[in-house]
Amino acid sequence: MKKGLMTVLVLCVLALVAIPACAPAEPQVETIKIGVIGPMAFVQGEHHWHGAEMARDEINEAGGIKVGELMMPIELVKADSNEILSVPDAAAAMEKAITVDNVDFLVGGFRTEAVLPMQDIAMDNQKIFLGCGASHPELCARVAQDYDKYKYWFRVTPINAEYLAQVNFLILGMVISVVKDELGIEQPKVALLMEKAVAAEPLVQAAHMYLPAMGVEIVGEWRPSPTATDVTAELSAIKDAGAQIILTYLSGPVGIPYAKQWGELEIPAASVGINVEAQKMGFWNATQGKGNYELTMNMYARVEQTDKSIPFYDKFVAERGEFATYNAGTYDAIYIAKEAIERAGTLDSDAVVAELEQTDYLGASGRMAFMPNDTAVPHDIVWGPGYITALGTQWQDGELVCVWPPLGEAWEGITYEGTVAYELPPWVIDYWKAD
């Protein structure tokens, strides 16, 4: 009896093994594996992923990427870098994406502190990595310092921190003009409120160099932690210092309590600069509307930078129920990679790099090209009129609207369709005009 039972058992096991082996093999479709690496539990990584998904779906629906004679669909691989919480996690995620998931290309990255080591790992493995989040110029300066090693890196978004500073100052210049005109203050006072982070340092240095020449007085520099939860004391100190304008650089969660407390206390200073949290649809609810009139630099708004901008914006909002942050630039990054691969006719990294360097692509955020190899920051996204300009967006009564480049083509003859006028917070006007 026992022997019979054992025989039946062995036959069943053999059958279980044999049946799949006899089944006809499914045809293996060759895909181009693109690793999307970012902090997936946070909005930055979520937007990396969703921007990439949108590009993948559109490209695959159209047949895929033409590599020589072959049409290859895109396969996305999600790699959670967890870089907001842990830089070592980011390095481990990059290693896994390359050595275990065997990705062909990579897009993403957010925190400069994490992207620097991730970049090294990708370069050591000669994997093309299109950055979609970190702004420090060092990432592209490395390409100039050691081209053979770092040539596989290209920054698609955002514009680098020095360009961010220039745009910030242009937007600030607009606010300064409004403060002078509406409040009658000849030399406005500016407080710098910039989180203590690597990417903020170029902006801080640039502020000290250029703001006095713009006809303003810097009344103080406050450097809260990117994860600070209460900046009431800083705001009190800024009010005490008599500032009419607060120039911000806030990429971390501090952007929410800052805006909420600024609006709650009606600090009599216009807030302008970079506040990544203010780029998100959830900002309005998170600040309970107290973030009204907050002005932040942005890469997307519902304006026509190119004919792809508004369709991309509307589709993203429809599919995700929120605005796209600049991390959704993985959408353009994948299209840029597609065109370079098709021109190269191969997936060979060196050949694709050569074509990426020739990129001239009209994307959702503007005309995209990379800085040439004989510059200080090769492979960096080009900024300027006719290329990526970035935008200034302001919250006005629950809507995030574009206010820069300003109306009237006042900057380099550029005004995008859909732009509105910048508004000073009414309490700022009341406070300073009462004086």
Place this chain on the structure above:
Amino acid sequence: MFEAILINGAMLGGIYALLALGFSLIFGVAKIINLAHTAFYMLAAYAIFTSAHLLGLSAIPSIALSVVLTTLIGIGTYKLFIERVREHETTVLILTLALALVFQECMLLAFGGHFLGAPSFVSGYVELLGVRVSNQHLLTFGVVLASLFGIWVLLSKSKLGIAIRAVAQDREIANLMGINVGRMCLMTMAIAVAMAAISGAMVAPIFVLEPRMWMYPLIMILAVVVLGGLGSIKGSVAAAFILAYTETLVVFLVPVGSFIKGAVALAVMVAVLLIRPEGLFGVAFEEERL
């Protein structure tokens, strides 16, 4: 500037005192260093966010629901995990820290890493000595005062409070006197967690909600109770204001260093402990430890 430092320091001190009160109570009575204390504060904050934003409840029902729910979770945590290892201090430390991390991951799973805002119960501001103070900050300060009064009434005027103090003074004798020590520890845990939940209700609208929001307050309340003297509520309140004023002074006098205001406050704590290792109101005031 002096007025701004005075008022801002007082408001921040109120926040730290409110966060530290329950922690100081559970340590003083049950000798439990509950490193999950601020995790309960986090749970309450998320509970308020859920009830206000997702269920549409108004302020009072939101607070009541979150305090009750968090307290029940606290009691359950104590009965299931902490009570069994209560006599082993190191085990309690590690266990409660692990529980805090578990709660963090649960919140990360449920809400993601998004930074959320809990609704303020009172909006607007007033001007005190020319300094703008949000009404939510003032409400928090009022709740601190009410909580201190409530604890004083509980511990000095009620039978439960007297039993709690007896257990704090000498567990064995209290047991011999017929006091159920285990039940007193449970009651103290419930009160401490309820206070953490009230902190969440008052403080969360000022700060930002995210799964790691319990970490920095934990460091500060540990500093507060150590500086004040372990088990001394009076000491905890004093220490809360000392650390708060230190942070505020950094922001006003060295604004470029505002990112290390917490570290400076902790350095002050270390300096005091080097001179007085038992803390400000430590062993010297044994008879009024609570």
